[in-house]
Amino acid sequence: MADRRPIEQTLAQVGRPELLTVPGASPAKINVDSLSFFYGRNQALKDVAFDIPERKITAIIGPSGCGKTTLLRVFNRMYDLVPGAHAEGHVLLDGEDVVSTRNLLELRQKVGMVFQRPSPFPMSIRDNVAFAPRLLGWPSARIKTVVEQSLERAALLEEVKDRLNDPAASLSGGQQQRLAIARCIAVSPQVILMDEPCSALDPVATTKIEDLMSALMREFTIVIVTHNMQQAARVSDFTAFMLMNPEGRFGELIEFASTADLFNRPQDDRTEAYITGRFG
Amino acid sequence: MNRNRRRQSINYTSIAIAYALTGLALIPLGLVLWFTIAKGLPAASHPEFFFNVERPVDVPGAGIAHAIVGTLILVGIASLGAIPIGVLGGIYLAEYATSRWTDWVRLACDVLVGTPSIAIGLFAYALLVAPFHHFSALSGSGALAVLMLPIIMRTTEGAVRLIPSGLRESGLALGLPRWRVSLQLILPAAAPGVITGALLSVARASGETAPLLFTAFGNPFLNTDPTQPMQSLPVTVFHNALLPYQSLQEQAWGAALVLVVMVLLINLTSRYVLRRQIRLAGQL
Numbered sequence: 001m002a003d004r005r006p007i008e009q010t011l012a013q014v015g016r017p018e019l020l021t022v023p024g025a026s027p028a029k030i031n032v033d034s035l036s037f038f039y040g041r042n043q044a045l046k047d048v049a050f051d052i053p054e055r056k057i058t059a060i061i062g063p064s065g066c067g068k069t070t071l072l073r074v075f076n077r078m079y080d081l082v083p084g085a086h087a088e089g090h091v092l093l094d095g096e097d098v099v100s101t102r103n104l105l106e107l108r109q110k111v112g113m114v115f116q117r118p119s120p121f122p123m124s125i126r127d128n129v130a131f132a133p134r135l136l137g138w139p140s141a142r143i144k145t146v147v148e149q150s151l152e153r154a155a156l157l158e159e160v161k162d163r164l165n166d167p168a169a170s171l172s173g174g175q176q177q178r179l180a181i182a183r184c185i186a187v188s189p190q191v192i193l194m195d196e197p198c199s200a201l202d203p204v205a206t207t208k209i210e211d212l213m214s215a216l217m218r219e220f221t222i223v224i225v226t227h228n229m230q231q232a233a234r235v236s237d238f239t240a241f242m243l244m245n246p247e248g249r250f251g252e253l254i255e256f257a258s259t260a261d262l263f264n265r266p267q268d269d270r271t272e273a274y275i276t277g278r279f280g
Numbered sequence: 281m282n283r284n285r286r287r288q289s290i291n292y293t294s295i296a297i298a299y300a301l302t303g304l305a306l307i308p309l310g311l312v313l314w315f316t317i318a319k320g321l322p323a324a325s326h327p328e329f330f331f332n333v334e335r336p337v338d339v340p341g342a343g344i345a346h347a348i349v350g351t352l353i354l355v356g357i358a359s360l361g362a363i364p365i366g367v368l369g370g371i372y373l374a375e376y377a378t379s380r381w382t383d384w385v386r387l388a389c390d391v392l393v394g395t396p397s398i399a400i401g402l403f404a405y406a407l408l409v410a411p412f413h414h415f416s417a418l419s420g421s422g423a424l425a426v427l428m429l430p431i432i433m434r435t436t437e438g439a440v441r442l443i444p445s446g447l448r449e450s451g452l453a454l455g456l457p458r459w460r461v462s463l464q465l466i467l468p469a470a471a472p473g474v475i476t477g478a479l480l481s482v483a484r485a486s487g488e489t490a491p492l493l494f495t496a497f498g499n500p501f502l503n504t505d506p507t508q509p510m511q512s513l514p515v516t517v518f519h520n521a522l523l524p525y526q527s528l529q530e531q532a533w534g535a536a537l538v539l540v541v542m543v544l545l546i547n548l549t550s551r552y553v554l555r556r557q558i559r560l561a562g563q564l
């Protein structure tokens with residue numbers, strides 16, 4: 001079967017700092033520790049624990065309904081919108097607990113999010129990027145540079161620089177997604193969460209977003225949920241594999257390792273079954 | 281091939297039926313418009329009709345300036361009160377409402393929409409006229425505002441509910457406070473529906489007679505002081521149409537025509553002023 005060379009250290013058993021010295025790993029940006037999540041009385045996550053390394057791309061994969069989106073939405077407390085939803089355990093962002101923080105606005109500025117659907121704001125391309133900085137009260141000179149820089153860093157400026165006043169909705173789907181990324185990095189986050197950002201895009205647009213992610217990785221910690229295992233393998237440094245527990249009906253973290261390890265030397269049979277497509 | 285032809289003919293037939301039914305629905309509308317124009321033009325084609333006020337029956341040169349100004353002021357004040365409150369209330373219902381309490385608010389709105397306007401007039405009379413022992417435009421505006429409020433609230437709620445939740449989440453994910461997302465992101469996105477609702481309520485209020493009969497009452501002179509009784513177009517129509525003089529009845533038709541044109545103008549102007557926002561939101 002799959003080659004079982006001497007087992008390298010993985011981050012699978014978390015909570016032990018010495019495991020973070022996996023080759024190439026950087027210090028943890030987010031520590032997830034015994035995290036459980038509930039939608040009302042239904043448990044959606046149980047005892048999830050792993051560390052997300054700083055300035056790397058971490059992919060979360062797993063079959064539909066295993067709680068990937070739920071997990072991602074804990075990191076910026078997006079779940080606050082869902083009545084009755086609550087988390088238990090700890091998610092530390094630079095050592096500060098996300099689950100219990102009272103300063104949601106600051107948290108969400110630090111932890112940006114890109115959604116499956118780009119949701120352009122009903123305003124011009126420029127205003128889409130300038131919207132949040134303006135509401136945050138930044139001086140207009142700074143906003144002007146931020147708009148250009150963000151579009152530039154989102155690899156969109158070339159395509160739109162002559163039509164910044166056009167409605168954002170007039171852009172193509174892939175451009176809209178890059179606009180969403182520009183919008184997100186305009187408020188200088190440290191972490192960018194992406195929930196299946198390419199699932200509505202064609203292969204060319206997908207490639208552009210993937211290239212963009214690799215470029216952004218230098219500055220941001222990126223966490224991406226994807227259904228596409230090739231994508232996870234292509235872009236990410238680390239991969240978390242999740243699965244729905246068949247008895248408990250809650251999502252669990254099965255394995256977390258460097259992407260190379262997880263795909264080449266999965267430690268868990270279920271991971272292997274999933275990545276080789278024998279899952280069922 | 282054959283099947284295709286059958287599908288085509290079914291297609292054409294249903295389109296034809298749809299057109300025919302639409303035409304049928306437009307007939308009464310067209311008749312009302314036609315009558316108002318035909319019967320209103322004789323009075324409304326004299327310029328003094330717009331600049332003079334009432335005159336005794338046989339004195340030529342009578343006009344409805346006082347009623348035009350009155351309706352603008354009455355509806356204007358009512359809008360200033362009802363539109364902001366109604367829009368905010370609608371946003372609240374759509375965005376924040378989760379409790380049993382909001383079901384009651386919604387029910388109250390729906391009951392209020394269905395309340396006969398004369399009852400609302402009576403309510404305004406008891407609250408705003410009787411205690412002061414005199415009629416005033418303000419009490420009339422109050423009655424109109426009560427009439428407009430539930431319409432605006434419910435249409436705003438409906439328009440805001442149609443906005444996909446992704447827009448709200450995208451705004452919140454940027455670290456913006458919820459109320460700013462509601463007012464500066466969701467509301468602009470819902471603008472076309474909200475504006476339509478507000479204009480609908482303005483049109484409705486402009487045409488109401490019953491709530492004004494014993495609040496703003498009426499006034500044969502041009503008055504711009506909202507604490508005093510004030511004339512309005514529907515009340516002019518109501519009084520003049522009932523009197524057995526041809527000249528007064530012509531004035532009634534003229535006032536009705538002016539009312540229709542005025543509502544149309546208000547509608548078109550606001551849509552023109554807000555056209556950019558409507559266009560941006562329409563593309564979402």
Ligand SMILES: Nc1ncnc2c1ncn2[C@@H]1O[C@H](COP(=O)(O)OP(=O)(O)OP(=O)(O)O)[C@@H](O)[C@H]1O
Pocket residue numbers: 039044062063064065066067068069070071082227251
């Ligand atoms: N708003 C919600 N209210 C109640 N239950 C929810 C809600 N959102 C998700 N769930 C439940 O939580 C579980 C995990 O859902 P989640 O959306 O996190 O899965 P996912 O891994 O992102 O799936 P997919 O790959 O299809 O996007 C599912 O059983 C789902 O039914």
Ligand SMILES: [Mg+2]
Pocket residue numbers: 068069070195225
């Ligand atoms: Mg999901």
